[in-house]
Amino acid sequence: MSQGCRIAVFASGNGSNFQALLEASREGRLGGGEIVLLVCDKPNAFVVERARQAGVETYLFRPKEYARREDYEAEIAARLTELEIDLVALAGYMRLLTPVLVSPYAGRMLNIHPSLLPAFPGTDAIGQAWNYGVKITGVTVHLVDEGMDTGTIVAQEAVTVEPGEDVDSLTARIHQVEQRLYPQVVKQFAEGRVRVNGRKVELG
Template sequence: MLKIGVLASGRGSNLQSIIDSIESGELEAKVELVISDKEGAKALERANNQGIASKYINPKIYDSKEKFEQAMIDALEEYEVDLIVMAGFMRILTPYFVRHYKNRVMNIHPSLLPSFPGLHAQKQALDYGVKVAGCTVHFADEGMDTGPIIIQAAVPVQEGDTEETLAKRILKEEHRIYPQAVKLYAQDRLEVKDGKVIVKAVKS
């Protein structure tokens, strides 16, 4: 069974969508550990409520990003996780971490990448005047919101949308496609080739 480690900085709603998919039987996996860089993160509370191991790692006590990330790696390896899922983790991972878990770190971003990376993706989309926004699950690499794309969902922009209203509709799609991406990984159906993700057919 796929063992998942989750990195989260905030409320952890995408974490909850994965937990819900596991509990419904849709996803055959287990969240082994939730790590946060924020002591009071709602994601840690969600983990505790589900009986999932949780750990707050304070980045301020380390004198380099690599040492902070090594503390995360040590915790993840203690629980022998297979896949790392970033669920609102508000830190850019260094090459040190990403190379350690090459093609084993998933991230979700509220835009149709490669458009509108970084913060405030929904505002970027509205400012640009796009007619379709959305969200993307991808493998993390050494860039910001780059890396091979696994799955995307389109969300039409409505007249009068604000950053908040658009974000709310995009979040609903995030909750739908993130568990799907994890499921494809659990089924060993994802192959990265020449920087692109190939979704393999279901084995008969």
């Protein structure tokens, strides 16, 4: 991808990673990437307010109003096409995607997950790792496929579970890593410095 990479962020909740990407874009740390759209399936989520304050267009929808996932995804895909989106970044978007969205953006759709995949996929990954008693967990950025956190791994960073800490402090430290790592990876994509070969990824 060249300079001027147009990015859509999908989010469902607080939007801390959306905010991190937005600030990186404003500060010129996304390799020319620009956040031009927020897609959110929960209109009352705080991330919507973040987007409003930043002047970022939002696409809001309620999944229960549609008969199938493919129906609302077709509408989203049409909007992404209209806005000439180059890269999609999932940031706490809590829904599996169908080929309607995955196929057009194969190799151009990222997700960030708070564990070292393939360990602890799905929801509450930090709680899963904590309850399992791991000594090391971390953060994964991966390409999106149709599975649950099964796409090709792009980048990972380990986080050591410190003696005596609780799950809240571990969560806070993992979120700090997320908010630093995700903009770095998006920058590399925006600059065209990512080469994917099957399950192997090289970052230039």
